[in-house]
Amino acid sequence: MTTLPSDLAADLAVIVGTVPGVQVLYSARPVLLDSAAAVVGKTVEFLTPTVGGTAGDSSDAAGGDIVLPQTVRVESTDDGVDVNVRIGVSDHESAADVCRRVHDEISQHLLHSGLGEGAAITVSVARIG
Amino acid sequence: MTFSDEPIVPRRVDSTEPAGSDDLDGHTIEELSDYLDHNCLPAIASIDESPACQIALEALGRLRTISLGMLEAEALAEAPRDESWISGIINSIGRDARAGRNIPVHHPSPTAHLTITEGAVRGMIRAAGDAVGGVLVGSCRLTGDVTVPGEPISVDVEVSVLWGTRITEVADSVRKAIYTELLKHTELTISAINVTVHDVLFHRAEPDDGIELP
Numbered sequence: 001m002t003t004l005p006s007d008l009a010a011d012l013a014v015i016v017g018t019v020p021g022v023q024v025l026y027s028a029r030p031v032l033l034d035s036a037a038a039v040v041g042k043t044v045e046f047l048t049p050t051v052g053g054t055a056g057d058s059s060d061a062a063g064g065d066i067v068l069p070q071t072v073r074v075e076s077t078d079d080g081v082d083v084n085v086r087i088g089v090s091d092h093e094s095a096a097d098v099c100r101r102v103h104d105e106i107s108q109h110l111l112h113s114g115l116g117e118g119a120a121i122t123v124s125v126a127r128i129g
Numbered sequence: 130m131t132f133s134d135e136p137i138v139p140r141r142v143d144s145t146e147p148a149g150s151d152d153l154d155g156h157t158i159e160e161l162s163d164y165l166d167h168n169c170l171p172a173i174a175s176i177d178e179s180p181a182c183q184i185a186l187e188a189l190g191r192l193r194t195i196s197l198g199m200l201e202a203e204a205l206a207e208a209p210r211d212e213s214w215i216s217g218i219i220n221s222i223g224r225d226a227r228a229g230r231n232i233p234v235h236h237p238s239p240t241a242h243l244t245i246t247e248g249a250v251r252g253m254i255r256a257a258g259d260a261v262g263g264v265l266v267g268s269c270r271l272t273g274d275v276t277v278p279g280e281p282i283s284v285d286v287e288v289s290v291l292w293g294t295r296i297t298e299v300a301d302s303v304r305k306a307i308y309t310e311l312l313k314h315t316e317l318t319i320s321a322i323n324v325t326v327h328d329v330l331f332h333r334a335e336p337d338d339g340i341e342l343p
Contacts, residue, residue, distance in 0.1 A: 027178050088180055091253070095314035096234045099243045103236060118240065125245040126180035126228065128253040128314055129187075 002076045002115060009072045015109055016072065016085055019101050021093035026086040026126055028073040080118030081110060088127035095125045154179035158223030161185050165193070184252035185226035191259045192218060214267075214289070214328055221268035221287075225251040232275045235316060245315060247271060253314060254284065257306040263291035264303055267327050273320075281320035284311070289328035300324040 005011075017025055075082040083106055089098045102123045110116040153161065156176055164176055165186055176182040196215060229247030236243050251269045258266035266288050273282040284307060290299050304322045311319055 026180055086180070088183070091256075095245055095249070095253075096243075096316055099234045099245065100236055103238070103241050103243055107238070107241075120240045120242065121238075122242040123244075124231065125234075125249055127184055128245070128249045129256055 001078065002081055004074060004076050004081065004115070005113065008113070008115075009070075009074045012074065012083065012085070012106055012109060013072045015105050016087065016102050019098065019105055021089050021095075021098035022087050022102060023090050024088040024127070025071045026088060028070050028084055028086065077120075080120065081115045082120045082122075083110070084122045084124075086124045086126045089125055089129075091129035095128050099123050099125050152227045153181045153185055153223060156182055158185060158189075158219055161223070162189060162219060165189050180246075181226045181228055181248055184248060185222050188222040188226065188252065188255050188259075189219065191256070192222065192265065195259065195265050218265070218267050218289075222255070225255060225269050230275050232315060232317065233278050235278065247275060250275075250311070250315060250317075253310050254286065254307050257310045258286060258288060258303050261299065261302045261306055263294040264299055265289045265330070266303075271317075275317065278316065279318050282317050283321040283323060284319065285323045285325070287325045287327040289330050290326050292329050292331045296326050300326060 013025060016022060071085070073082075073084040075084075085102065085106070087098070087102060089095045103121050106121050106123075107116060107119065110119045110121075154175065156179070161176065161182055164173065169177070169186070176186075192215070225248065227248050229251070231244035232247060232250060234243035234245060250271065254269045255266045258264055258269075266286060268287045270285045271282055272285055274280045275282055286303065286307065288300075288303060290296060303324050307322055308319065311317055
């Protein structure tokens with residue numbers, strides 16, 4: 001299991017937000033972290049939009065609480081790092097191209113952070129225009 | 130023309146997406162319509178931060194703008210009737226804005242999972258159609274397995290057009306506008322774009338037009 005930098009999600013949110021064509025970074029879907037996740041020691045890091053880069057409190061996970069929607073979800077798994085983002089894109093640029101750009105920027109950052117090996121990156125365009 | 134306060138009866142539902150009151154990230158299309166009525170105030174974060182709700186709100190806004198100048202054709206020939214056509218469109222907006230299926234975007238990395246939601250594409254199609262003069266998109270459907278790259282997909286769009294427009298020309302304009310946007314934003318293999326004119330609408334007459342409306 002990879003240990004994640006505490007500011008990774010915040011850094012990625014900034015990076016994604018500056019990719020040309022990205023209009024908005026949507027909250028990751030609310031995630032119910034049940035006790036099973038805590039048992040397997042899953043490390044889940046969130047960026048809280050209103051806090052501006054402060055990672056979510058993982059103690060919530062152990063308590064089985066519903067974590068409020070966050071913008072970038074970064075998770076450490078047995079295979080490496082799992083990053084999940086949802087974006088809205090401008091109509092002026094190809095949504096598919098913007099989607100790839102976002103992936104590549106995230107991938108680059110993970111590589112520079114020494115986390116690129118096996119990183120799974122999910123980018124979903126949820127709105128165009 | 131006003132939006133009906135009557136309960137909206139769900140129309141046909143795409144079997145690929147379950148219907149429910151919380152289809153739009155926990156909100157109903159009626160709630161969004163009310164939210165728009167109040168100029169989106171006070172702000173509701175769960176609406177403002179939901180792409181599905183934002184897609185629906187944009188479509189509702191266009192519907193209101195366009196419908197201000199339109200009057201259903203039958204209204205001229207019949208007694209005032211319910212505004213089921215507009216409630217039908219509102220219903221379709223709610224259905225089409227849902228995230229739906231994930232449409233893949235190609236990337237050479239095996240660990241990349243890139244997608245565009247079906248709701249985003251339908252919202253884009255609706256906006257492209259509404260942008261054609263004299264057209265109001267009623268419903269939009271992607272037929273075929275959009276989750277499989279290269280699978281032929283057909284787009285079925287129902288529209289209302291203003292009386293006096295050349296229907297074949299307008300339908301062709303809608304088809305071209307939609308195709309252009311689909312080519313630009315997605316990697317879908319489009320086999321057909323079927324445009325069905327569902328209603329013909331009259332311009333709402335001004336008082337000095339000399340036409341008495343119901």
